[in-house]
Amino acid sequence: MIDVQRLRVLRAVAEHGSFNRAADALRLTPSAVSQHVAALERSLGARVVARSTRGATLTRAGRVMVGAAESVAAELEHARRQVDRLAGGRTRLTVATFTSGGRLLLPDALARLTAAHPDTEVHIREAEPESSLPLVRQGTADLALAYRFDGPLPGRLGPDSGLAWEGLLEDPLHAVLREDHPLAAREEVDLAELAGEPWVLGCLKTEAYLRRFAEQAGFAPEVRGTTTDYFFARSLVAAGTGISLVPSIALAPPVPGVRTVPIAPPAPTRLFGVVTRARHDLPHVRTLVAALKEQAARRETV
Missing domain, CATH: 1.10.10.10 (Winged helix-like DNA-binding domain superfamily/Winged helix DNA-binding domain)
Structure with a gap:
């Protein structure tokens, strides 16, 4: 043994x-x-x-x-939680989420969860996908709101990973320009038209993604700054530091002095999804996943 x-x-x-x-x-x-x-x-x-x-x-x-080893650790953690529930009469549910996705989808979905399962004790952990997927795999989190760009999710995800991905919605990225920029009044802009512009970005992953798309458009972007906050990046655009590339759900609240212009197809897009343990079909997890899908569907029809 x-x-x-x-x-x-x-x-x-x-x-x-x-x-x-x-x-x-x-x-x-x-x-x-x-x-x-x-x-x-x-x-x-x-x-x-x-x-x-x-x-x-x-x-x-x-x-x-x-x-x-990861599967064994997850099974033991799941068993421990089941024992805790039997002993205390409450079910603990831990959700790992990245900030913007959680802000958009989680509040209403959690309200539906607690209405259906009032004995559920909800815990939230803020984490990017490279951290949240291992949490689900190890059993530390029950599910994760995650995203990817045009590549695979970080870490192992597939039939042998013990994890399941369900897509929720698409989140296209937009160009953010100063309101006096020559292209600010356009209905959409081709990425190649932004060659030669300085960029300030709100995420390291966005920089890597921009560079791949820019290469396809025939230019290398000049990145003057990368932050960890899209609002800060848009504020830098308003200050004249450069232009930015921002996911649609990170465009609120508005920043005075900037305009948002969609990128012409094929537009760079983030894909949202929910990741769960493939073998654990627990009622409260099913309820939350269904609620997240409902919130995503409402978002796409707005």
């Missing part, structure tokens, strides 16, 4: 990339971490970690075992 503690140690090695850092995280000695990994390898008859002066990397067998 495979020891659960050894799987936990392997997960830490995979996450931190070295025995020393895994030992710090687990409050063990590096020797103890090494012994746990060696014992796991003996029980499997296969190496799970390749050791080098640069650190520790998983072998193919190690990646298989880390996937199993």
Whole structure:
């Protein structure tokens, strides 16, 4: 039988990339971490970690075992929550969400959840997709509001990941220009028309996305600033620092002195979705997912 503690140690090695850092995280000695990994390898008859002066990397067998470790950890967390519910009579539901998506969809959806399941104790964790998906996979969160651009979601997501993605809505990005900009009165603007403009952006992911689209349009954008707040980025546009690219749901509240212009097709777009554990079909989770879909549908018909 495979020891659960050894799987936990392997997960830490995979996450931190070295025995020393895994030992710090687990409050063990590096020797103890090494012994746990060696014992796991003996029980499997296969190496799970390749050791080098640069650190520790998983072998193919190690990646298989880390996937199993994540599933085991999630099942144990789920069982613990079920026991807590039986003992206390309340169900704990943890939602991980990125800020703008949560602000748009969660309040009304949570009101519907609490009306249908008044014994549910809701906890919210703000997290970007690269952090929220592992929380769901590990069982720390029951579901996550997440987004992606034109690439895959961060982390593993597929038939073997234990996670399920359900799309909610599309969130096209818009050009934000000063109100005196020559293109500010247009009904839409081609991205190529913005070549040569300085940019100030409200998200590091938006910068990477802009660069991919700009390359297709035949130019390399000059990015003068990247913030972590779309409102701040729009304020910098109003101040004349540059122009910006902002998702539609992040265009409120309005900023005086700027105009928003849609990008002509093919427009860069964020895709919203909800991520859940594929095998856990709990009533309160189903209710919240249905409520989120309803809120997204209302948004798309506005």
